[in-house]
Amino acid sequence: MIAKPHIDWFALAPSLALLGAAGLLLMVAVFVPRRGRKATSAFVAFGGFVASGIWAAFLDDRSPNATALVHDAMWRDRWGALAQVILAGSGAVAVLLSYGERMRDEHVAEYYALLTAAGAGMAFFVQAGNLMTLFLGLEWFSIALYVLTAIDIDLVGSLEAGLKYLIIGAVGSATLLFGSALVYGITGELSFDRIAAAGHAHDAMLVVGLAMIIVGLGFKASAAPFHMWTPDAYQGAPTPVTAFMSSATKIAALVVTYRVLVTTFPHDQHLWRIAIAVIAIVSLAWGNIAALVQRNVKRILAYSSVSHAGFMLIAVAAANPLGARALLYYLIPYAAMSLGAFGVVAARERELQRPVTLQNLAGFGWERPFLGVAMWVFMLGMLGFPLTGGFIGKFYVFAAAYDHGYWWLIVAGVIATMISAYYYLGIVRAMYFRDAAELQLAPAGGSPPFDPLLIAGVGIALAVTVGSFFAVQPLIDVARSAASSLPL
């Protein structure tokens, strides 16, 4: 008879809800007739994300004190719960953006099943409490994302993107696993807080393990120089998948990076602070400079997401209460802007039936007033202009860096923002400033398909982007209580 640990099912509910939805979707793929399959599966997936979000919100409310679950394998705390809320929101919007995507009937339900499975993996990942669940969660959502990237076999480049993502992602996972093994080898412990308690802080093997774990998580956060897969995967994947990857993967990876660093390696913080700061600077530099020369809008946004990883890693490097708050706050408008921007790209892609470049974005702002203004707001938000949460996010990140005395990170962030103005405003310029002769009323035959769900998804993203500028206090309060569940 094996002694079974007590399991707090409520704490696992956000993940289980999505897992349940994924299972149900596989049933839908088999049992629901082809005619109603698309609507049914989108509905189930949306419901799964909403249910997961609601559960996570309850979990956030009911978990004022962090408690360990299942023999320290998982954590029930507000840090994870808040991340799950943001993840579920991103997933729900991604479902809205996906509905109008051209997709083969025979795997539409599988598409949503993979999306919810990826969401479940991320929800599991952010609660991870030991090296085993860390790796399990990472692989869980990664494998789902590899398939999602390659799912549209009719799309040129989709398969290639999936393969690239798979190979590079596997390198990242292997690095993480190797690092975990080293850490386990030296401490003999798996769970984060016992590793910290075990000492060995200055042991070379532990430090190497720490470095490898940072690298493995850096791949998922697409921080430079571990971002090589990002532009290709973002470009090749179906655009709604890109939207989901760019927001949700980044949320999960950064939230977990912060958790692992402060709970597992508090004694080595002088080392990882510098390492993360360097990665942040490299991401800022590489992401922004590479984005300058891109013509494809999805690639521009991919490099922009690398640079945003850099901004958020500034908050991780600061690793003070302000930094934790800054990270969680920044993720909210960032996820919204990223989803919204890719949603707009998806809309343009659907009406043109070809990849969106700066060139064929011409006139979009005048043809689609709502989507144009929305894209405008997203770009200004990513640039960190006021009236969007992006501005407050950058402000908090800089404040956190200053609070820790890393003024040089502020300098790096400011220079990066200056560079980024060129390509973010370049998108606005492409949408609005061209001469009337260049405007192209998109599809050859008639007006483009009206897609109310996509409009709704972009509308939600717009509301969050602008709303987070005004409602700073409530969001910061939530972020503060989430941050207080972690040490430091």
Place this chain on the structure above:
Amino acid sequence: MLTTALIVIPVAGALLIAITPLSSYWLGSLATLISLVEIGVWITAAARFDFSSSSLQMDQRASWFSDLQVSWHVGQYRFTLWFVGMTVVAMAACTIYGWWVGRERARAYFALMLLLTGAIVGVFVAQDLLLFYAFFEAMLIPLYVLIGVWGGSDRMRATITFVVYTVVGSLLMLAAIVVFGLQQGTFDMTRMGTSSSQWLFLGFVVAFAIKSPLFPLHGWLPVTYRESPAEVSAVLSGIVGKVGLYGLLRIAIPFFPQPVHDWRIVMLIVGSVSLVYGSLLAFRAPDFRGVVMYSSLAQSGLIVLGLFASNSLGFDGAVLQIVNHALISTSLFLLAGMLERRTGTRGELSLLGGMARGRPALATMIMIVGIISLAVPLSTSFAGEFLILAGVFQQGWLWAVIGAAGMVLAAMYMLRAISAVLHQDVGPAVSEHALDLRVGELAIVVPLVLCLIGLSAWPNLVSGRASAPTSSGWTQYAP
């Protein structure tokens, strides 16, 4: 409440215009109505203002996020009231001009003009550094699109140049604001103490010098002012430039007494060079807009002389001259736009000439504004420049000599421009059919001119009530 209303009315008006299904003509009239209501609200505020007090009035404070002590704090000092006044008047004139000209894509155009009004008013009344910065950046968004969509043929280069300069400046300022605010423990300008950090001071000064613009940082000026629509150039030169000078006056000078002392000579040199160099460029400019735009560089330099004179004479003169030049520059750029429309040119002086004959209203307007702008005695500019010279004289007679030389140069370039447009031989681009100013155009320019004439009669209205009557008046609002 009135202060907040001054921000909210144009912003709400912009949203209203963005969604109201009306024809462009009616959208223009709606925008005009909103901008006139805005003037009405400002007059109400001025009527209720207590000019005997030098403290912050009509202020409103609400916490925005408390962990970093950032708040929605708006209010007006005596000089702020005049800056807001000149903003709402000039923006109304420019909005009406856009209506008169019949700008395409009226919905976006008028919404952006009103948004810009709200943002500029916000910059002047914000009493929280982060709020100030938010409005400061928010100004750039409508300006970027206004230039990029309605500008001339080289507008792409204009927008990029303009944005590169301003974004660099404002991000330096953001870094300075973050550091300064966290050092002080609050971002509320009424509660902050002073700092002696040279870096922070320079971060602010560079941002404001780009916006003003001042001498080595004026590289964005020519292409932007020439490619913008006339009324947007009017806003840029008349109002947005003044935001930079206001920033020096409200932030850079009072919060950094030690750096101001250390950098005074440098700033006076920057002001002097801007004045002389700007005047010379204006004298050489081949087009009417060029004259006006370089004269605004010169005027910024002169105002900086007044600000860094560090005495109440210079400060009062600077405040008066900011208001004067806002009205003058707006009028001149709008007149430049009217000239260009009449002649189908871009205002090249070589193509103009002899326009006074048969066009009395046009000639009178250009003449009055031109004469006031070159600071003829009894005009309000004369009062402002005299105060500035008297103030800066106390820092050294050399600065006053340079300032006086600037006044002579102003007469040279302005009279040259007036004569090239109105007198001399009839230019090749001036046809018999080029009309005199129409009633609609007079309705735009005459109120601005009346404001200038009114100020000429009573400049003390602004200068005497700008700072406190004490000798240390200019530091009255300082912490």
